[in-house]
Amino acid sequence: MATEVKRSVCPYDCPDTCGLLVEVVDGRAVKVGGDPEHPFTRGFLCNKMNRYADTVHSPGRLKTPLLRTGPKGTAQFRPISWEEALARISTRWKQIVADSGAEAILPYSYAGTMGLVQRNAGHPFFHRLGASRLDRTICSPAKDAGWKALMGETPGLHPDEVLESDLVILWGINAAATNVHFLHNVREAKRRGAKVWVIDTYETPTAEIGDRLFLVSPGSDGALALAMMRSLAAENLVDRNFLANHVQGFEEFWNEVLSGFSLEEAARLTGLSAKTIRQMALDYGKARAPFIRLGSGLSRYTNGAMTCRTIVCLPALVGAWAKKGGGLLAGTSSGGAFSIGEITREDFMAAPTRIINMNQLGLALTQMDNPPVLSLYVYHSNPAAVAPDQNQVLKGLSREDLFTVVHERFLTDTAAYADIVLPATSSLEHSDLYRAYGTYCIQRARPAIPPVGESKSNREVFGLLAEAMGFSDPFFRQSADELIEHLLSLPASLRNGIDRSALDSGKAVELAIASDYKIRFLTESGRIELLNPRVRENLPRYLPRNEGGFPFRLMTAPNRYCLNSSFRERDDLRQRDGAMYLRMNPTDAKAKGLHDGERVAAFNDLGEVTFLLRLTAKVPQSVVVAEGIWWLAHCPGDRSVNALTSQRLTDDGGGSTFYDNTVDVRRA
């Protein structure tokens, strides 16, 4: 049988958004590799995706719709036809709408696929239905709020600029796991003489690339940034010319915040010495073109938006933006490349409906009234594993009166609680349009293989549900490709000059950001707004983290072997990950009489989770680390890490606070 090679795109929630080359034999993907012509992928994939064919053709793929036959959570189902599944769903929903109103129905989706069309496919349907709306804030809205407070709509620094930098700071990002292709650029910068700093709360694999590793107390980075800026000003290392021409409010910032913020205070909060902080300021201030890559780790705290906002001030003070290679990359803002409104169709909403924060799903399912949530429709997300306060989420999902439908590729922890499960296509089986959030590339994908089993794409399923509910708008009958053609026919300045035929052929093309984007700031005043009169706190300042009440601060960071709860279907990756470890400093373990390899329980007010203990000096005292999100079936106990994380929100943006939790640990 002949091998065909087809282009596709990595659909996962990763800033790199790699280009793929898929080898197809007889309708099956047999090999997936990186596209050598993709400017960021450069022909190699991460260790998760270089065996993507094993995910796509995994024996665990769902192949037919399923109907629950046992108690919720026990994953007992029998196969049913699509006709029966759609009839059951629409009958139940019509009843709920008649009895309680459509707001009793809640969609829940997030990042299983990042393709714009499939990802947002449910919005028009649920708007037309009049369902409750979901505030999709589980990831990094606090980081966005921090960036926007100063920089408005200014695009993030192009990742290739790092090649021109002489000081690269990887701040709150474990790029070896979450942004591997960026590290290619960082290595090249290093080869050209740049120094690399890593600022984190424990020694991650990314520390290997750093010349210096600075470990801070979790949630204290705002204090570090403020103290560095105070030193920069005190040592006359601020760029007065840049401040005068491009920055608003430095004087107020100095008078009201920086002048009163001592190095000693920052040392107490961060755990770094005052001498170290001052030296960091001197090195940063003297660097020719310092480049900060800001991760989202430090934004997932009750002070997260303010922490990010404070760090975003640093390049403004030293005028780094004016230098080739200098500035800060929090994320690329390529959103304007497409008219997202044509996909989400807010205009289908007859009247604004209530909005439920996705970080508070547990509360919504157990305590909401007027009306209570009576039906939950989950697609491309796994809230039983990824949402905070797992005990409350599972309590809600266990409700006998909650009608839950889950559209999935695998029988996840969430699907185990469904009344009806629908089988979903993988990215190789449907069309989509992608834009990256760590580069300026966009790409179009067409199906490389036919659907596995009876699986259907998000867009197809919402078309069928619309028909079953009697929604007649022709929009619901449009195919994904028709919608993509429509989106591409609408003008957008970011797409000016792109090679449309390259895009249509499946190749990645780069958006053209304005050449003066680092000097013409897209804020109300046209300047970087250290002082921003339009936000609640006019100036950045130090906000404390959540203090918690238990002795260890719990880091629940991503790792290389999974992506949130995705890829847990893969035996090879789980084996390389080892087991669900809790990593702890040997001195802390000794004080508690705990030993490497034993079963321990981490606990707090919210719950208790069993881990295997791993002792390592890479984790500082008073911190414990649980990397990756495990499926319950693979846990040593009956809960995974999010039974320890709270539904508290960030200071701005309504974000999650996954890293701002404390626990105690004992032998299990």
Ligand SMILES: Nc1nc2c(c(=O)[nH]1)N[C@H]1C(S)=C(S)[C@@H](COP(=O)(O)OP(=O)(O)OC[C@H]3O[C@@H](n4cnc5c(=O)[nH]c(N)nc54)[C@H](O)[C@@H]3O)O[C@H]1N2
């Ligand atoms: N392999 C893999 N890749 C992924 C993911 C994954 O799960 N696995 N997740 C994807 C998703 S959805 C996203 S949003 C991104 C995640 O991207 P990021 O949120 O940027 O995640 P990380 O790169 O792990 O960065 C988090 C880092 O912040 C550190 N950290 C936590 N608290 C603090 C703090 O107070 N101060 C400092 N300085 N550091 C702190 C953590 O220890 C961790 O190393 O990655 C995406 N890519």
Ligand SMILES: Nc1nc2c(c(=O)[nH]1)N[C@H]1C(S)=C(S)[C@@H](COP(=O)(O)OP(=O)(O)OC[C@H]3O[C@@H](n4cnc5c(=O)[nH]c(N)nc54)[C@H](O)[C@@H]3O)O[C@H]1N2
């Ligand atoms: N403790 C802790 N919890 C976290 C985080 C953390 O750092 N620590 N990170 C948080 C972050 S940043 C994020 S973004 C969230 C992400 O949380 P989620 O958005 O829930 O992401 P995944 O866990 O990857 O689950 C996505 C699911 O979508 C399914 N899927 C994939 N493609 C499709 C498709 O085309 N259609 C359908 N219907 N299904 C599909 C996959 O099989 C998978 O089960 O997790 C958050 N949870």
Ligand code: SF4
């Ligand atoms: S690095 Fe990220 S975008 Fe690239 S293949 Fe891996 S998960 Fe996908």
Ligand SMILES: [Mo]
């Ligand atoms: Mo995320």
